[in-house]
Amino acid sequence: MSLLEIKDLSMHFGGLVAVSDFELDMEAGELVGLIGPNGSGKTTVFNMLSGFYEPTKGSIHFDGSDITGLRPDRIAARGVVRIFQNGRLFKSMTALENVLMGHHMRLRSSSPFAAVLQTPRYLRNDTEAREECEALLEDLGLGNMKDEEAGALPFGIQRKLEVARALATHPKLLLLDEPMTGLSAEEMSEMVDYIVQVREGFDITILLVEHTMAVIMTVCPRIVVLDHGITIAEGTPSEIQNDPGVIEAYLGVEE
Amino acid sequence: MASKLKIKPVRSLVAVAVLLLLMAWGQGNLSRYYIKILHFWGIYVILGATLQLVYGYTGQFSLAHAALVAVGAYTTGLVTLSPETKALSYLLAPPVWPISVIEWPLLPALLLAGLLTGLVGFLVGAPALRLRGDYLAIVTLGISEIIRLLFCNLPSVCNGAMGLKGIPMRATLLWTWTVVVITLFVVKRLVDSNYGRALRAIREDEIAAEALGVNLFYHKLLAFVVSAFFVGVAGGLMAQILGTIDPNTFSQVLSYAALTIVVLGGVRSLTGTVIAAGVYAISSELLRAAEAPTTIFGFDLPGIPGMRVIFFGVLLLVIILYYRKGLLGEREFSWDALESWARNLGASKKRV
Numbered sequence: 001m002s003l004l005e006i007k008d009l010s011m012h013f014g015g016l017v018a019v020s021d022f023e024l025d026m027e028a029g030e031l032v033g034l035i036g037p038n039g040s041g042k043t044t045v046f047n048m049l050s051g052f053y054e055p056t057k058g059s060i061h062f063d064g065s066d067i068t069g070l071r072p073d074r075i076a077a078r079g080v081v082r083i084f085q086n087g088r089l090f091k092s093m094t095a096l097e098n099v100l101m102g103h104h105m106r107l108r109s110s111s112p113f114a115a116v117l118q119t120p121r122y123l124r125n126d127t128e129a130r131e132e133c134e135a136l137l138e139d140l141g142l143g144n145m146k147d148e149e150a151g152a153l154p155f156g157i158q159r160k161l162e163v164a165r166a167l168a169t170h171p172k173l174l175l176l177d178e179p180m181t182g183l184s185a186e187e188m189s190e191m192v193d194y195i196v197q198v199r200e201g202f203d204i205t206i207l208l209v210e211h212t213m214a215v216i217m218t219v220c221p222r223i224v225v226l227d228h229g230i231t232i233a234e235g236t237p238s239e240i241q242n243d244p245g246v247i248e249a250y251l252g253v254e255e
Numbered sequence: 256m257a258s259k260l261k262i263k264p265v266r267s268l269v270a271v272a273v274l275l276l277l278m279a280w281g282q283g284n285l286s287r288y289y290i291k292i293l294h295f296w297g298i299y300v301i302l303g304a305t306l307q308l309v310y311g312y313t314g315q316f317s318l319a320h321a322a323l324v325a326v327g328a329y330t331t332g333l334v335t336l337s338p339e340t341k342a343l344s345y346l347l348a349p350p351v352w353p354i355s356v357i358e359w360p361l362l363p364a365l366l367l368a369g370l371l372t373g374l375v376g377f378l379v380g381a382p383a384l385r386l387r388g389d390y391l392a393i394v395t396l397g398i399s400e401i402i403r404l405l406f407c408n409l410p411s412v413c414n415g416a417m418g419l420k421g422i423p424m425r426a427t428l429l430w431t432w433t434v435v436v437i438t439l440f441v442v443k444r445l446v447d448s449n450y451g452r453a454l455r456a457i458r459e460d461e462i463a464a465e466a467l468g469v470n471l472f473y474h475k476l477l478a479f480v481v482s483a484f485f486v487g488v489a490g491g492l493m494a495q496i497l498g499t500i501d502p503n504t505f506s507q508v509l510s511y512a513a514l515t516i517v518v519l520g521g522v523r524s525l526t527g528t529v530i531a532a533g534v535y536a537i538s539s540e541l542l543r544a545a546e547a548p549t550t551i552f553g554f555d556l557p558g559i560p561g562m563r564v565i566f567f568g569v570l571l572l573v574i575i576l577y578y579r580k581g582l583l584g585e586r587e588f589s590w591d592a593l594e595s596w597a598r599n600l601g602a603s604k605k606r607v
Binding site: 050052071072073076077081082084088089090091092093097100101102104105107110112115116117118122126129165166169 | 441444445448449450452453455456459460462463464465466467468469470471477481
């Protein structure tokens, strides 16, 4: 059975059809790219997957259960975690604190009372969380900046940190919304390596929305193309590159 | 390292013990006027610190403090008043059972005030905390007024607009400041825990926090209810300090007082809150002069009741416009900082 099964997913805003009958199956461990011109509905799909929009129609099954229309925190708790397009780090917190926030929902075992009384169990959990998050930053090559304020880090590092923070939730499916936005060419190639490293090192499934064609074509073995809310093509990078419908969507029709 | 870890709590415990001993001494040796100022300093610390939790750390702009204080004060007043006094002073309608027969000592009365106010906090917070920013402020302001009017219009429960008189004044400075210490301890421990981190995350970016699996509603409500509990206890102490309360004792001014203290001390600084609460308590006494009739340059000025409130309103505006960090910004007192400060002081003296 697939990890993620999306059927007939549609989102209407009044009369505007943002996404129409979107379908996608993803196996565990897959890396799928979702592309399309501006306004084609990619981010809307992400908002439905992560619970920020309730779909008008259709269903999302994840890991054997229906997650359609659940609240964002519930969906995150089931293992679907997203990265936002323009970055949403907690800027006044340190890098480590940001990652600890990713870890927070897994600390449910200790109650606020235990936290105030600092019971041995709470302190043990807290130390474990800290050690785990420090190790995670270390693994991802961000260890030396754990005590830096997140907002003061270079933009490229901030994007990486946001991925690290998402990984601290132990997600099964990671939704990356344009992780390359605003990065320099050099930072971009670092980010590509980073995504590959994350996928291999953490045994994780990734759905990647991206504008930069070069990135999508090199990283994703399978690509889905959206235009005006409709899936117009699906296939390997070479299939997509030669698909007349895709070329038309991106470049327009020859007169 | 191990010895250093052990020194810190000991130092804090000694400081708390000294503070409480001073308060116990003050109770016996200071005049009633100064005792009252110290009481209100303590009350304002509790109101400020609890608003720090809700507004400073969690970013939820609530103006419900006045109503929550009222709930706590009325609860304590009602359960500590003797049944005879109640029977005598309820002129509009006889008191209902169980209020008519109950008479409790101070400690359970304060705990009940905290618990009931916590419950009211839950009932207010559950619908209101779905809103954000200005909307939340307006709704909490409205609910606050509703609660005050309820007290006005329930003669058989809380004697309506006549309020409660002759509440036994059992709260000593030691009581008030013990509650202050407990409140500061709980708020500090909570904001430094992983829960506190989640509260700060919610303040910075709700959407990001929610996407990481943080249940926004639960965490906001947690902050609100914990804060309401201590506000309720503070209200209970207030009833015991004043001896007489009526619905107008808990006008919206109290919510603004808490806000002024938070902003003056520095948002997210509990040390600042303690200092600002003192400034507020003392200056609101000194400013009584402004409300008394005076003669300036030969002009006879009538006393204007409410001048103090205007002063604090202007103060709040000035801080927000020109001095946003308040007294301490986000800094907190720490023993280490004090130590290095003392060391620097010593070093500079030697140089001279």
